Ligand SMILES: Cc1cc2nc3c(=O)[nH]c(=O)nc-3n(C[C@H](O)[C@H](O)[C@H](O)COP(=O)(O)OP(=O)(O)OC[C@H]3O[C@@H](n4cnc5c(N)ncnc54)[C@H](O)[C@@H]3O)c2cc1C
């Protein structure tokens with residue numbers, strides 16, 4: 276399909292078509308002062324003219340008069356919780372017989388409007404963990420069930436937030452893969468591209484008109500402008516050697532004095548996959564549900580055996596997080612664990628910025644604390 | 645569709661053997677014939693054992709891989725799951741997933757002397773390796789078993805050491821850091837035992853280790869100084885494991901996942917990170 280124009284007032288046609296096809300449709304909605312991913316009934320539920328001001332440790336929504344739909348860039352939620360549930364039952368088991376029953380993943384067909392390039396890149400990173408392939412021998416059936424039923428309407432960013440650095444990670448702001456439809460918002464219309472057969476099918480029913488070359492040029496300029504406006508970057512060149520050769524660098528003590536070990540960074544990160552499992556037994560004791568829940572390398576139990584704490588110091592826990600995220604992830608999964616979404620910077624209560632932490636070590640390699 | 649890798653199989657306790665006051669071997673058998681027929685393991689691999697209503701923990705397989713229908717697990721009761729597991733008697737049921745992880749490098753160690761160096765409170769992964777090698781005595785050179793404990797009462801497999809000593813061309817060396825008057829072994833750290841091993845065996849042999857990380861590290865470095873080949877030193881590590889599938893992240897050691905890249909590693913692969921606290 277050729278790139279085509281969709282009039283802004285026809286965005287609701289897209290929502291309606293997806294709902295008719297049996298999808299529950301999620302899109303950006305303002306909740307508790309932030310843009311979250313919630314269910315929407317129509318395009319009227321989407322915020323317009325909302326921008327986000329994001330800086331280390333700070334997120335604020337600001338109104339603008341221009342009526343744009345997607346200038347808020349991103350909120351705390353990525354696609355992660357839609358595929359890798361924060362908590363779910365894996366199986367149940369009966370006492371006595373000890374018979375195991377697989378719990379079906381709750382996986383309603385879901386369409387998401389407004390997935391960003393970093394969100395999709397983050398999902399592709401998690402695919403390497405949870406789907407069998409070159410980097411994993413086991414498919415997680417719960418993740419896979421939801422992944423198969425996901426329809427993604429991506430949005431190319433034409434504006435970056437203050438904490439974004441996807442351009443330096445090679446993951447955005449243009450969406451490159453794994454989308455069904457991609458929108459680019461211009462002043463008077465959306466440009467629409469299809470990225471899959473399912474996306475083509477939906478596009479065929481949309482009131483689209485061919486886009487002139489000038490529209491495509493305007494979209495390219497806008498996306499390029501978003502990339503150029505990014506003030507942060509992460510230099511991943513030789514980063515594994517850099518960090519693992521500097522595990523006693525004084526910067527780890529410095530960052531530990533600012534880190535609260537709250538795990539906000541892990542919770543908002545689209546790629547963190549750690550989880551723990553526990554049992555919940557019914558009151559009559561006849562049945563138990565085996566559940567899993569998001570975990571973080573900032574908890575004391577993470578990695579620990581026999582009650583001996585593996586990482587008693589915050590310095591060790593932050594260092595585990597950062598060295599895994601941007602360095603050891605690469606030999607593990609063939610890609611960085613960081614897609615440059617900037618969420619961990621925005622949502623860190625003390626404004627720790629991983630790009631600065633890496634840069635500080637890069638500037639003074641070999642120092643020892 | 646592939647089987648859900650999170651879903652345990654149902655197993656039954658066939659026998660429960662007391663090894664020491666809080667150490668028991670559970671001999672278990674999978675309930676379903678098809679699962680039993682398909683089950684195979686290598687020495688050094690582990691299973692995830694599930695106790696009803698309490699949880700799932702990694703436990704090494706301590707029996708010989710030729711007998712794959714009856715699978716032994718030697719369990720020390722230290723906490724919620726293991727204390728419950730060691731109380732299960734014949735006929736009791738539990739969950740089992742596995743086997744997981746890499747085994748000991750027995751294929752490449754063929755024809756070589758074996759040094760089994762362990763420390764602390766008994767080492768299920770090396771015990772089964774010792775039994776494996778002794779049973780296939782002609783395939784390997786001399787076997788040296790060196791084990792160090794803090795206090796004499798920490799020596800929990802006393803009877804096993806006595807039996808191993810009687811195997812052909814097999815030596816057992818024991819040391820206690822804090823011996824008492826009745827102690828018949830050497831006194832000092834396990835590294836002190838290395839003086840008693842023929843340097844030729846150290847140079848040409850294969851070393852398999854298990855125990856506290858600082859102990860394994862000092863033994864490995866000491867062996868290297870004595871001319872051992874770096875690529876023939878192996879050790880078994882422990883970290884928390886929730887999934888054993890490479891999905892939960894708890895077992896990471898730098899770039900390694902213990903559940904799939906380990907728990908047995910060539911020392912060369914973990915040497916740089918082992919001295920760093922917090923990995
Ligand atoms: C690859 C591998 C192979 C293994 N093989 C064997 C084997 O063959 N045999 C064997 O016996 N073990 C083996 N283990 C170790 C075994 O998995 C652990 O002993 C087991 O997971 C402990 O679980 P638990 O629920 O019984 O103990 P837990 O309840 O987890 O507690 C263990 C101990 O820690 C203490 N503790 C628990 N939580 C805390 C806390 N928050 N703060 C302070 N202290 C705490 C408890 O009081 C207890 O003393 C192996 C481990 C690995 C990784």
Ligand code: SF4
Nearest residue numbers: 544613614616617619
């Ligand atoms: S580490 Fe931070 S910037 Fe990178 S992907 Fe995770 S949340 Fe986004």
Ligand code: SF4
Nearest residue numbers: 547548549571572599
């Ligand atoms: S170890 Fe830390 S950084 Fe890595 S996946 Fe787990 S929580 Fe995320």
Ligand code: FES
Nearest residue numbers: 888890892893903
């Ligand atoms: S035990 Fe879960 S990743 Fe290894």
